[in-house]
Amino acid sequence: MSAIHVENLTRMFHDFVAVNKISFDIESGEIFGLLGPNGAGKTTTISMLSTMLKPTSGTATVNGRDLLTDEDGVRKSIGIVFQDQSLDEELTAYENMDFHGRLYRIPKNIREERIFELLTLVELEERKNDLVKTFSGGMRRRLEIARGLLHRPKVLFLDEPTLGLDPQTRNHLWKYIEQLNEEMGITIILTTHYMEEADRLCDRIAIIDHGTIIALDTAQNLKNKVGGDVVTIQTPDGDRISSTITAPWVEQIEQRDGYVTINLHNADKHLSEIVTLLNGNEIEITSISVRKPTLEDVFLYYTGRTIREQEADGREAIRMRMVHRTARR
Amino acid sequence: MDIIYAIWLRNVKRYVRSKSRIVGSLGMPLFFLLVLGFGLNSVVVIPGTGEGYLEFLVPGVIAMTVLFTSISSGVQIIWDKQFGFLKETLVAPVSRLEIMLGQTLGGATTAFIQGVIILVLSVFIGLNIVSAVGFLIAFLFMILIGIAFTAFGIAIASRMEDMHGFQLIMNFVIFPIFGLSGALFPIDSLPSWLKPVALLDPLTYGVEGLRYGLSGTAQIDPMVCFVVLAGFTIAMTVLGSYLFRKITI
Ligand SMILES: Nc1ncnc2c1ncn2[C@@H]1O[C@H](COP(=O)(O)OP(=O)(O)OP(=O)(O)O)[C@@H](O)[C@H]1O
């Protein structure tokens, strides 16, 4: 049985289409990634699947429960870590967990046992009686993940779980997520705009842009689609390159900011040919390199843009959000 | 019940922890008691009762304390919305009604405690206690005011995006409710065109009920006070639940 089945799910805000007829299936036990830039519609999708937002049209089931007719059933099946913080800062870590356990009607003895287990798992057991307002961003995130697991959900939603965290904490969280998935068999759907995160964690990735899923496959297959290799040429003469290199083995050629990227198979075979061609046409080469494609190349391949250039750095985004909140306090 | 208790507990915990809020919100009532109570005690004689102004003022100031505390507890929901915590409750498999009732009872509890603190302080500065039963009657009215206006606050909060509109509500709804209620003056001495307005103010019945409990005399029959205020409390709870059900994040 698929853990999540989505069919033509659509959400509009007035006449703006935030999520446009997306359809996909997530297998039980899978880690599924929604990868896309700011405003792609990732959070809107998660909000609909977690019953927080009504779809404009389309249907979905989560853990076999229908989103439209069995909200309570869906809510019982899921755990969620929202993109924005949702802890009570005036309560301690333990009290936040305890409140959650009571909301999900977990009996007292089981509740206490699980809170202990989970706080130990996310290494917050020693800080359990400290107010959350004294916690760092990474600690808060870990606490939210622990809280989302307290009622043993079948499906866990993680909306940008590592946004704004330092690389070390991020690595740490990735390990937890993998562990959860392997040991407890929890189906995980996560959103991210970090390529490495999607690459490392997800069994399958849906690339989402402007509310539409433009590609969906395993990371490996997505990269293969782009071509076996990527040749990057740094040059002041970018414009002329695309008209010069027109051989049939070129799968795609893009130029931006003084760099030209060429997607092709068997780059080692064609490299000398490229150099000869450019030299023959007196196109200057500042540098040239060959590498395997990343998801960034996949995104570029499908959209003609890099994911980074259309958004502020993620850390910046979370900081701005926090400033915004403090200002309103 | 468990859910209502969980939400109630959270509210009470937050209240007990926010020392500055407790002290801060006692400031204005104490100021009223001391300045108005002592300042006007020898000047003002309330017709027909023979009591001093301080005696007359205490129930009004208690009602005021409960009113302001409960409204701001209800409006707390907007903060929960802004700080994201509301999502945590809304995504859980619990009904909106349970959340709303827990919030209401939590707010009413904190408002009641604030009222009791003022009551105790009043005894220290010279309020004579009429009877133990009178105390219980006063408690009953404090609880009703607390529930009614926390629910009212939730109703307002459910319709508001953020705190910006709150000042408006404060000036045009809450202060008039307080000012017209006869908390500071006897409604019988109002000009005849204004008295009906005071009688439309639900808080008037709370103040008069409290006054009956604490001093043994009131200008409105305490039974009438109880029925009107209880009716208003139920109406507000229904309205609050209805509007809260439609809240989106
Ligand atoms: N409540 C709303 N009202 C109007 N427009 C909205 C609302 N929520 C989201 N949108 C719009 O829908 C689009 C998708 O937003 P969404 O939050 O789903 O993006 P996202 O992929 O999660 O982006 P991010 O990486 O920044 O979190 C955006 O253009 C956003 O402005």
Ligand SMILES: [Mg+2]
């Ligand atoms: Mg988002």
